[in-house]
Amino acid sequence: MTDNAYRVETTSRLAQWRIENLASCTYRKSDPFKIGKWNWRLVIEKNRTLQIKLYPEISGLTKDNPPIASFIIRVVSSLGGRKALTHPEIRDKQLKSSEDFVWALEFPLTGKFIIDLEFLDLKSASANVIQPSITSGGESCSVWTERFTQKDLRATALSSLGRMLSESIHTDISINASDGSIGAHRAVLAARSPVFRSMFLHDLKEKEMSAIDISDMSIEACQSFLNYIYGNIDEQDFLTHRLDLLRAADKYDVTDLKEACHDSLLEDIDTTNVLERLQNASLYHLPKLKICCMQYLVKFGKIYDIIDQFDVFIQSADRELIGEVFNEVLAVWKGF
Structure with missing residues (x-):
């Protein structure tokens, strides 16, 4: 028996184990193969029936975050033409041990056959959750969509907003501080401050002149204020200008900034x-x-x-x- 007898071929979500000949063998365990975050094994046992088992290898990851798998598994035999026997689709089943998924086939397999395993989804969850589902509470999430979490999307969006300000991309209003001016965007200011929004909705001079005078702030403090509004402020900048930011937050009704200043002070x-x-x-x-x-x-x-x-x-x-x-x-x- 060569090493190929234990090797499982994989793509991103599909695994195939080719069995050349079981013969008199009553037990065979595949080499580990990685799908998603976990290393998996397939096992074939011959007793009164032929059993196929699927489970993740025991590890710290499996213990703390056992996989919740949705998959289709089938046996494809070349005996008498290509024939396939498919297990009913498995949905959101938590797999931790070799006994969590066992498929007992009621007829013997002879000759060459393939165990074909296709994962439809894989989720991770803490070990104390028996059978979680994706809910608004976020108890589990697909390992293939984690890169698109709301946190990551917000970070990307904030980075883009920060570039809009720092690179003056399509600015349409000027903020005049006591010692300089900064280009900004009406839409962003209006979304973050009801005071700014009111300025642009009504026929005030700020709407007509496309400028807002904030003469009680230096250009550095005003830049920090805009950086916060655009989600692009760093900690040291915030600490340096806390009192100026507090005054601006109160004046322009940016409630989250006012609370941040309050907590920091x-x-x-x-x-x-x-x-x-x-x-x-x-x-x-x-x-x-x-x-x-x-x-x-x-x-x-x-x-x-x-x-x-x-x-x-x-x-x-x-x-x-x-x-x-x-x-x-x-x-x-x-x-x-």
């Missing part, structure tokens, strides 16, 4: 910025940031570390905000 409160952030929290209605700044100043006693800066703060800050700070201080004193 919570992460690095210290004595050098707490008073400024407290003012911004009050001005832009950021409740979590206001609470954290109050706690930092009063509960943790950092107000005493910046008493000179706090004296300046109370000379210029909103009266209502100052009252809130003193109420917090009184509440802490009462607790002692």
Whole structure:
């Protein structure tokens, strides 16, 4: 018996095992063959009946992500002319062991024959899912369509949008910052901001002149704002211009940017910025940031570390905000 007796020929979804002669052999296992993510084996056993088994090789991948297979398997014999016996189509069957798919043929096979296996689909799922299906929850997905997941499609779309901005592809409106101008696209701005959309819908000067004046932002901050809108901002750029981005997000009602700034400003409160952030929290209605700044100043006693800066703060800050700070201080004193 040569090595060819165990070899399975494959294409992307089709596998064929050619059996020259079983003779008196009662057991034969194929070499592993790869379809999709998994290495597979076919087994032939002769007892009272002839059994054909299909299963993935045991591995970490099979244990953690057992395949869910849809396939057609048939036996093609050349005895007395080319004849085929086809098993009923298998749909979404999870295969983990050699006993998960067993086909018992009720008649013996002699001479040459081919086991023809065609995979219609292969999905992967976590091992604790018994028989998942493709749902809106995304419990399983085809290994042949994973490259086209929504995540990848969004990344490609965002990359294209970023190029539209960075390469000024068919721009149709100019954004005038305090010290320069940037070309942009009405459709993108309108889709991301209801304020911009209103400008273009009504007979405002922005619609007539094809320009928007954002004179309270530098060209660098304005570029960062547009980069965010186009999904093309990097982390350092975002951190550098957080406060400018917060003001722009509030002014142009870009709610996801405002929330991103809010969350980011919570992460690095210290004595050098707490008073400024407290003012911004009050001005832009950021409740979590206001609470954290109050706690930092009063509960943790950092107000005493910046008493000179706090004296300046109370000379210029909103009266209502100052009252809130003193109420917090009184509440802490009462607790002692």
